[in-house]
Amino acid sequence: MHEGLNIRSEIGRLRKVMLYRPGNELLNLSPDTLGPLLFDDIPFLEEAQREHDCFARMLADEGVEVLYLDxxxxxxxxxxxxxxxxxxxxxxxxxxxxxxxxxxxxxxxxxxxxxxxxxxxxxxxxxxxxxxxxxxxxxxxxxxxxxxxxxxxxxxxxxxxxNIYFTRDTFSVIGSGVSLNSMLSRTRRREGVFGEFLLRYHPEYGGTPLWYTSDRPHNIEGGDILVLGPDVIGVGISERTSPAAIDELAARLLWGEPESGVARVFAFSIPHKRSFMHLDTVFTQVDVDTFTVHPGILGTLVVFELTRGAREGEVGIRRLDGSLDEILARALGLDAVRLIKCGGDDPIASVREQWNDGSNTLAVAPGRVLVYQRNAVTNDILSREGIELLEIPSAELSRGRGGPHCMSMAFWRDAV
The missing domain is CATH 1.10.3930.10 (Arginine deiminase)
Structure with missing residues (x-):
């Protein structure tokens, strides 16, 4: 195991995380460049920094070592x-x-x-x-x-x-290695240069095993990668991640050297639309047996399981039957899982709060998660379901279209 990296779940006690504090790049946004730069509005920098500093302090107060990309x-x-x-x-x-x-x-x-x-x-x-x-x-x-x-x-x-304050996307820790992702849009491909040099030359993280590299022709982004357990990951087939990239990543994880520990890759096909840009915008894990989920994807997901094939290097693929909760329970070896709906049963609240990343949570320990303060309906439901919430002020950070999970690249979690 590489001494600096260890991610084998989404919920184990978080020990080390990488962030990026928004800076003067937000001052170079303009109405004419919002579209190409993947923003819907221009955040107020000073307030975005205050909110991000609060996010970092909350993590530190939970005993998490906070590192910064730059x-x-x-x-x-x-x-x-x-x-x-x-x-x-x-x-x-x-x-x-x-x-x-x-x-x-x-x-x-x-x-x-x-x-x-x-x-x-x-x-x-x-x-x-x-x-x-x-x-x-x-x-x-x-x-x-x-x-x-x-x-x-x-x-x-x-x-x-x-977009670089969404550190989840550019590279993703899986086990003790990294998927150095190939971003879809030209503006975000430049983010890969930072991860490339960090993982090549840093005294602690240089030489990390790479499960995928940013020079590959097929796009994949970290918001679509969820480490569901020590031997299982989930990957979204989304607006930003292609099936061909998942094929390559799965083959490397299942057969590559050194061993990744991954035995199964679940591919979740979600609608290819701006509001559902990544898998972690429609569901994230909040406890051992509990996920928050956008109800708009229930009944529409198509899920595939990728495992080692009969011959060396071959990947077997099968489409899975059953509901999302049934598939997740089987994947995690549980009798059942709970799916807590973003916005509950209110159709307007569910789409409004999903747009503001109500389903995008960051666990610091099983059942204890960071969420955006603004998603009051979803947060109330999560709290009533026994989930401990740490609420981040989010008037400006949310304008970038990403939540606590998007803004954090977990480097180390304890075993669950």
Whole structure:
């Protein structure tokens, strides 16, 4: 087992988690860029930071060691000679910046930043044209000239990466290894560069076994990956995760070296729509035998089980019959499981609170979970069902379309 990572459930006592505190990248959002950058509104940064700080304090108060993505990446880049320069080139490649002169000007800006964490934060924040020496005399191409034309060009030379505070998505810890995910949208693919260098060069996490890599052609995102038990995971076939990626991940987990410990992969096909973007937006585990679920998926899910086939490297697939609760009970080896409906039986509350991540919870221990404060109907139901709730203020964080589970990448959980 790699000493830094151990995730074999969604509910074991949480000991270590990675977050990212929202920063100046949110200030580079504008109404014109919301669509491409996957936001529906522009959060108020100061309040989003206050809410996120409260989230981090609540985790720390539960005895969880809180790590931050940008700090870890900076430590990785400082640990190995040449890693920082390699990171900058890789990040520029992924940014897809047109124009040789523009690329050179951005590289000059990055090289002028002495502190490595400030460099990492700058790469997340995005680059504005007015930060660069982009005089027309330096232009080497039409693309360069367009960037220097204040009337024709965008104020942004490289877009921000505002979704990065949803640390769950870019890479996912499964057992003592990681799925380094291949993100669907171009703007989020740049997030993979941070995970790539962290897992390559960090003194503690470098050399972690990789169950999937971000250079694979088939997209998969961490919000679709749930570690249901020591030998079983669930993966959503969703708007963001393709069946082909699940085939590859399952083959690696079931047959690859080193051993992952995974014997079964359950693939849950959910509707491919914005409000259901990931599996963890429609159900998450809150206790050993209890899940919160969006009622809109009940009766519509199609579930497949993937296991080792008869021959080396072969994966057997079968479609499962039965209701979601029956399938989950069999998967976990339980007599039965409870499904607690987001919004209860109120059809308006259920869709409203699912939109605001009422089904997206983060367990710090069995039966003790972090939730968004704003989902009052669902929270009341969970509390009455005996689930202990830690409520996070969420007026601004929720505008990014992700909840407590999305905002956290668990690194270590105790056995259940």
């Amino acid at each position: 700090e870890l990446v900076a430590e990785a880049l400082d640990a190995v000679p040449g890693a920082r320069a390699e990171f900058c080139e890789r990040w520029l490649d992924e940014a897809g910046l047109p124009g040789r002169a523009a690329r050179g000007a951005v590289r000059e800006l990055l090289d002028s930043i002495d502190d490595t964490r400030a460099l990492v934060d700058k790469c997340i924040e995005g680059v504005r044209a007015d930060e660069l020496d982009l005089s027309p005399t330096r232009a080497a191409s039409l693309a360069d000239l367009m960037l220097t034309d204040r009337n024709a060009g965008s104020p942004l030379v490289i877009d921000p990466i505002p």
